[in-house]
Every structure is written in C-alpha cells, then in structure tokens.
C-alpha cells in the first residue's frame with residue numbers, strides 16, 4: 001500500500017517511524033511518505049494561508065500550494081484516494097478502515113487554521129476520489145492527529161503489517177460488539193481475581209463467557225452499537241441476555 005501525507009507540520013507524523021508501522025515501512029509493505037506543503041510555496045515566508053474571503057476570524061489554507069503539490073505527487077494516470085481530515089467529514093469507523101485498507105494508494109491532506117480553500121477539494125474531486133473524514137465531533141488545531149489515528153487503524157489491517165493476524169479475529173467493532181474484558185497473570189492482584197472461568201481450561205465455556213461479557217459491556221458502554229447489530233448474528237443463547 002502507498003500512503004502520502006501532506007502537512008505543514010511533518011514532524012507531527014514522526015510516530016509513523018516507530019513500532020509496527022515503522023517496521024512495515026522498512027520491510028517495504030508500506031510505501032509511506034510525509035511531504036511538507038511548504039515545498040510548494042515560492043514566497044520568502046513560505047506562506048500557506050490567507051485571510052478568509054468575506055471576512056471572519058482566523059486564516060484559510062490557500063489553494064496554490066495544494067495544486068502544485070498534486071501536480072508533483074500525482075503526475076500520471078494513477079490517482080490516489082484523497083482523504084481530508086476535518087470536523088465536517090464523514091465519521092471514521094472500523095468499517096471505513098477495512099475499506100481503505102483494500103485501496104492501493106491513499107493521500108492524506110492535513111488541514112490547519114480554519115480549513116483549506118474549498119476549491120482545493122472541488123478541483124481534486126474532478127480528478128480523483130475525495131473523502132472528508134472526521135475522527136470525532138470536536139475541533140483540533142490541525143488534521144495531523146486525525147491522520148495518525150486513521151493511518152494506524154488502516155495499516156494494522158493491511159495483511160502482514162500486524163504480524164499475528166489472529167489479533168484481528170476478536171477485536172472490537174468487528175462483530176459489531178466490543179471486546180470482552182482481558183486479564184493476564186497474576187491470578188490474584190490487590191484483592192482482585194481473574195474470573196475463574198478463564199482459568200478453567202474449558203475453551204467452550206471461555207468463549208461463551210467472553211461473548212456474554214462482550215454483549216454486556218456493549219450494552220453498558222455503547223447501546224447504539226447493539227441497536228445496529230444484526231439479530232441473525234446472535235445465536236439463540238445470546239438473545240437471552
């Protein structure tokens with residue numbers, strides 16, 4: 001998978017050099033490059049923003065650097081899926097992460113200030129798929145934090161990046177319910193014990209317990225997810241919960 005990130009704060013994306021993503025890049029499983037938008041400015045101040053047309057507070061990212069960035073990074077027929085992280089975007093979900101993990105080329109545009117001149121999105125949408133994506137209903141200083149979250153969620157689904165694919169089997173938001181609570185040694189810690197069923201060695205009982213705990217946890221923390229759950233995906237025992 002090829003990923004490009006365009007930002008005025010490339011150092012914000014330094015965590016992508018670490019851990020599993022860093023290893024996947026070294027192994028050539030991820031062709032990930034971070035680009036400084038100021039590379040495509042020509043004035044002495046390398047300015048990337050301008051006063052908002054029509055007045056108002058703050059600044060807006062001007063279109064010219066983005067246009068020249070696209071010209072250089074997208075020279076030929078092959079086009080990326082352009083993702084603009086923004087409070088006005090479509091809510092990012094695990095389902096979207098799976099869809100994006102199947103794409104050959106993603107390009108992330110990190111907005112700053114009050115946003116990016118709308119013509120950048122409109123111009124890009126004439127040439128490639130463009131999706132505005134939100135990681136939550138709040139406003140950040142810039143899109144970089146959202147891009148880090150999305151890249152992490154997407155790249156861990158790319159075959160071979162995570163290493164032990166089994167970890168993907170029971171993860172949250174897969175079957176539409178949250179994960180069961182997890183425990184490890186010691187069996188007793190500061191007066192709290194591991195639920196005995198997990199030490200029973202009876203894998204059938206353990207699976208049932210985990211399924212029940214996952215449903216209870218989801219009902220408590222995210223009843224909205226239960227409402228969306230396909231009843232057909234619950235076996236008859238679950239419906240008794």
Ligand SMILES: COc1cc(COC(=O)c2cn[nH]c2)cc(-c2cccnc2)c1
Pocket residue numbers: 084085086087110111112113114115116133134135136137138139140141142143144146
């Ligand atoms: C591309 O346009 C942007 C991007 C961002 C940074 O992203 C987020 O905040 C975000 C991403 N998911 N959830 C939040 C912030 C604004 C913005 C809007 C209004 C006032 N101030 C700033 C506009």
